[in-house]
Amino acid sequence: MLGLFSVACSAGREGKTPPASPRESSSASAPAPAAPPAPSVEAGLAPTINAPRAMQYTKEVVAFGARPIGSENHRKLEQYIVGHLKGDEVEDDSFVADTVEGKFPVRNIIAKYPGTKDGIIVIAGHYDTNYPLRNTAFVGANDGGSSTAILLEFANQLRGKKREGYSVWLLWTDGEEAVKQWSDSDSVYGTRHLAARWQKDGTIKKIKAFLLADMIGDADLNIERESNSAPWLEDLVYQAAMKLGYQSHFFARTLEIEDDHLPFVKLGVPCADLIDLDYGYGNVFHHSPQDTMDKLSPKSLQIAGDVILQTVWMLDAR
Numbered sequence: 511m512l513g514l515f516s517v518a519c520s521a522g523r524e525g526k527t528p529p530a531s532p533r534e535s536s537s538a539s540a541p542a543p544a545a546p547p548a549p550s551v552e553a554g555l556a557p558t559i560n561a562p563r564a565m566q567y568t569k570e571v572v573a574f575g576a577r578p579i580g581s582e583n584h585r586k587l588e589q590y591i592v593g594h595l596k597g598d599e600v601e602d603d604s605f606v607a608d609t610v611e612g613k614f615p616v617r618n619i620i621a622k623y624p625g626t627k628d629g630i631i632v633i634a635g636h637y638d639t640n641y642p643l644r645n646t647a648f649v650g651a652n653d654g655g656s657s658t659a660i661l662l663e664f665a666n667q668l669r670g671k672k673r674e675g676y677s678v679w680l681l682w683t684d685g686e687e688a689v690k691q692w693s694d695s696d697s698v699y700g701t702r703h704l705a706a707r708w709q710k711d712g713t714i715k716k717i718k719a720f721l722l723a724d725m726i727g728d729a730d731l732n733i734e735r736e737s738n739s740a741p742w743l744e745d746l747v748y749q750a751a752m753k754l755g756y757q758s759h760f761f762a763r764t765l766e767i768e769d770d771h772l773p774f775v776k777l778g779v780p781c782a783d784l785i786d787l788d789y790g791y792g793n794v795f796h797h798s799p800q801d802t803m804d805k806l807s808p809k810s811l812q813i814a815g816d817v818i819l820q821t822v823w824m825l826d827a828r
């Protein structure tokens with residue numbers, strides 16, 4: 511990832527729900543968001559992920575080396591992901607992206623787990639790694655690795671049982687990273703394509719929530735409250751974190767971040783970007799060859815993974 515804009519406020523470690531950012535609360539002319547009220551949810555406990563297994567997946571993904579679009583390692587990783595989804599309903603969204611660095615094949619991978627309730631919850635994370643750093647020692651353990659792996663572990667939790675709730679679609683996004691310099695036209699190639707496709711075929715209207723995981727493996731986990739996301743969905747994530755006792759890892763800061771959720775935000779889909787942009791002191795490990803396995807911990811994968819699944823279960827119960 512990503513494009514980062516304003517650092518808004520820091521609050522909420524001890525509070526129940528952090529306040530909205532000054533930017534949001536001061537925009538007096540903006541209409542009140544047409545969001546449902548903060549729900550009081552009685553949902554059952556979601557399953558907990560197998561964090562050591564998620565950590566093992568991260569190791570195996572990182573062992574391929576750098577995985578930028580167009581690379582041999584990227585192709586190997588595509589096979590690795592699909593190889594872990596045997597027996598699941600898997601769909602591809604493949605196309606050629608025309609970028610300032612040339613044309614690249616881009617492939618979003620979607621695994622679908624049907625539910626009894628009408629509607630879809632998408633859980634997404636990118637699997638490509640930074641392109642400009644492709645010829646360095648950069649391997650993207652947290653940035654690319656952790657998101658790939660946690661989705662594979664979600665598949666293990668969802669596979670083989672009909673959900674009593676919404677259908678869940680796991681989405682491994684591709685071409686999230688800029689090839690040169692992050693901008694509207696040089697970023698999130700995969701999700702821009704998929705959002706347009708899902709708008710055309712009517713899928714967009716069925717999506718109840720889009721949960722994005724990015725850089726969630728940092729041993730010192732601090733998930734930001736992200737202000738392009740839907741406030742009510744961020745509130746629900748925080749409720750899920752509180753239910754599991756993990757709220758101290760959530761929402762100490764509010765940031766406005768550009769990430770794979772944006773093409774869906776623009777189409778009115780309620781999104782929550784779960785991202786930790788405090789990766790090493792001053793975020794120094796981000797987009798650095800120091801983004802390696804030793805900076806990650808299975809506990810962080812556990813926290814992020816369990817909170818995401820708990821959020822899904824709470825969405826089911828709304």
Ligand code: ZN
Pocket residue numbers: 511512640653687797
């Ligand atoms: Zn990145």
